[in-house]
Amino acid sequence: MNPGPDVLKNAALKVESDGAAQSGSYQEILAAAAECFKENGFAATSIDDVARSLNATKGMIYHHFRSKMDLFFAVYRRGMEINFEAVLPYSSGKQSDGDKACLKLAKMSISHAIALMAHQPFQRVLAQGVEMHQTGSTTAAQRQTLDELIRLRNKYEGLFRRAIEAAAQGPVKLPDPSLASKSFLAVLNSTVYWYSPRDKDPQEEQLALATDLVRYAMQGLGLKMPDMALINLETEK
Amino acid sequence: MNPGPDVLKNAALKVESDGAAQSGSYQEILAAAAECFKENGFAATSIDDVARSLNATKGMIYHHFRSKMDLFFAVYRRGMEINFEAVLPYSSGKQSDGDKACLKLAKMSISHAIALMAHQPFQRVLAQGVEMHQTGSTTAAQRQTLDELIRLRNKYEGLFRRAIEAAAQGPVKLPDPSLASKSFLAVLNSTVYWYSPRDKDPQEEQLALATDLVRYAMQGLGLKMPDMALINLETEK
DNA sequence: ATGTGAACATACTACTGAGTATGTTGTCAA
DNA sequence: TTGACAACATACTCAGTAGTATGTTCACAT
Numbered sequence: 001m002n003p004g005p006d007v008l009k010n011a012a013l014k015v016e017s018d019g020a021a022q023s024g025s026y027q028e029i030l031a032a033a034a035e036c037f038k039e040n041g042f043a044a045t046s047i048d049d050v051a052r053s054l055n056a057t058k059g060m061i062y063h064h065f066r067s068k069m070d071l072f073f074a075v076y077r078r079g080m081e082i083n084f085e086a087v088l089p090y091s092s093g094k095q096s097d098g099d100k101a102c103l104k105l106a107k108m109s110i111s112h113a114i115a116l117m118a119h120q121p122f123q124r125v126l127a128q129g130v131e132m133h134q135t136g137s138t139t140a141a142q143r144q145t146l147d148e149l150i151r152l153r154n155k156y157e158g159l160f161r162r163a164i165e166a167a168a169q170g171p172v173k174l175p176d177p178s179l180a181s182k183s184f185l186a187v188l189n190s191t192v193y194w195y196s197p198r199d200k201d202p203q204e205e206q207l208a209l210a211t212d213l214v215r216y217a218m219q220g221l222g223l224k225m226p227d228m229a230l231i232n233l234e235t236e237k
Numbered sequence: 238m239n240p241g242p243d244v245l246k247n248a249a250l251k252v253e254s255d256g257a258a259q260s261g262s263y264q265e266i267l268a269a270a271a272e273c274f275k276e277n278g279f280a281a282t283s284i285d286d287v288a289r290s291l292n293a294t295k296g297m298i299y300h301h302f303r304s305k306m307d308l309f310f311a312v313y314r315r316g317m318e319i320n321f322e323a324v325l326p327y328s329s330g331k332q333s334d335g336d337k338a339c340l341k342l343a344k345m346s347i348s349h350a351i352a353l354m355a356h357q358p359f360q361r362v363l364a365q366g367v368e369m370h371q372t373g374s375t376t377a378a379q380r381q382t383l384d385e386l387i388r389l390r391n392k393y394e395g396l397f398r399r400a401i402e403a404a405a406q407g408p409v410k411l412p413d414p415s416l417a418s419k420s421f422l423a424v425l426n427s428t429v430y431w432y433s434p435r436d437k438d439p440q441e442e443q444l445a446l447a448t449d450l451v452r453y454a455m456q457g458l459g460l461k462m463p464d465m466a467l468i469n470l471e472t473e474k
Numbered sequence: 475a476t477g478t479g480a481a482c483a484t485a486c487t488a489c490t491g492a493g494t495a496t497g498t499t500g501t502c503a504a
Numbered sequence: 505t506t507g508a509c510a511a512c513a514t515a516c517t518c519a520g521t522a523g524t525a526t527g528t529t530c531a532c533a534t
Contacts, residue, residue: 025511039372043280046491058492059513068492130430135276175449183453186427187420193367194419212412216420220457262481283521295523296483305522 026064028054034075034121042072042128069142073149076129079122080152086115091159094166101166103226106214108163110231113188113210118202123192126153157181164221172222180221187217263301265291271312271358279309279365306379310386313366316359317389323352327470328396331403338403340463343451345400348470350425350447355439360429363390394418401458409459417458424454 032053036045065071090108095101116123133150161181174180215225269290273282302308327345332338353360370387398418411417452462
């Protein structure tokens with residue numbers, strides 16, 4: 001079929017490799033679009049809305065994107081990129097030791113949960129993309145692109161499923177690994193629908209919330225949360 | 238302010254009291270609209286779409302509903318109705334005994350999870366309503382109605398929060414009851430985004446899935462799942 | 475029989491919004 | 505200097521759609 005790693009590579013390397021090449025306005029459009037899509041949803045957002053929020057016009061958007069769908073896909077892709085960047089650093093290697101595997105899962109999960117809260121607009125777009133996939137809309141060509149993006153998402157979910165299976169070796173039994181990972185991620189992702197950052201110490205607040213959520217999610221699997229002292233993530237930029 | 242029980246009564250009694258009074262077509266419109274909203278989302282669904290799926294015309298819809306928003310609200314209300322009908326029978330009374338409280342919570346949760354899978358279109362509309370609430374759309378009057386509907390939803394969530402608090406008395410500590418109930422319901426509600434019924438034994442399948450989900454959700458709180466023998470719900474109609 | 479209103483269908487209006495076609499401006503190479 | 509192209513802005517087309525205005529049918533009360 002299609003070589004697995006490539007799909008990931010496409011997403012994960014774009015930011016690094018392009019750097020200055022990807023004109024600043026491009027990323028700005030993505031951010032503005034994500035914000036608009038979050039506010040009103042894809043269908044209710046017009047290209048003019050996005051342009052307006054940039055003090056620009058429709059022509060500018062269409063200079064960079066061939067259609068509204070293309071713009072949405074680009075935002076979606078960027079959202080997946082963000083998530084991979086958050087989780088990949090902690091997801092490499094196979095831990096045969098149960099506690100190590102648990103620690104790895106916890107790190108991945110907390111990093112994921114924080115990224116989710118720190119980049120809400122993009123994460124909401126990801127959720128909308130999933131809904132769109134179940135829908136029978138779009139043309140054949142768009143459908144193909146969307147399928148590819150969903151595969152990317154499944155790949156991401158796979159990172160967690162494998163980490164969960166590794167962590168649940170031993171005393172814990174998983175009735176259905178797929179169901180387990182879905183439930184697990186459902187808890188972590190739930191913040192998308194109600195969290196809104198407070199001005200005071202959003203960093204601190206997000207870490208605390210993420211910790212509680214991950215504790216709950218792991219406990220559901222019968223796993224105990226590792227000591228927080230062991231989970232010091234590199235604080236990002 | 239507004240008397241709490243009334244809001245609930247409005248929703249919970251409508252079906253019973255109206256009965257034959259609510260013309261058949263009314264409920265059919267709700268079902269068709271729910272299906273359309275689920276398929277394409279609120280914004281991307283036209284009144285003509287709904288009418289077409291009923292082999293009717295726009296005039297018929299507007300004869301029963303004053304606007305597209307009104308139709309949406311009615312569908313939302315019906316969705317909440319379904320949920321209350323599923324859960325209320327098991328949510329009455331205060332269990333001081335921990336195990337009893339646990340059993341009560343389990344019954345409520347399983348009934349909720351099954352209702353969710355059995356009425357997907359309506360449940361998806363509920364989700365869309367929540368998103369809509371975070372959004373800055375709609376007029377002032379509509380906003381008021383939407384606020385009322387969200388209060389209804391919060392009331393529903395409150396049933397679970399109280400049941401959770403009652404069940405978690407004793408050996409278990411809840412860091413944040415609100416967070417706990419949000420996570421708890423996130424797990425149960427997650428099926429909305431991926432479950433699709435199989436032709437074979439949907440009843441059986443839904444019960445099995447619901448059981449697994451509830452087990453996970455309760456374990457996350459540190460509660461153990463009661464024996465299934467104790468959880469025989471009255472099978473609905 | 476007749477008028478009256480409920481329950482629709484049909485025809486129309488007014489507007490929004492995706493996509494396009496065509497300017498306009500600045501920059502940079504030759 | 506000029507021409508060529510990137511990076512936009514402006515102006516327009518046209519399909520779709522919320523809402524309205526106006527038939528039409530039929531049951532039912534008087």
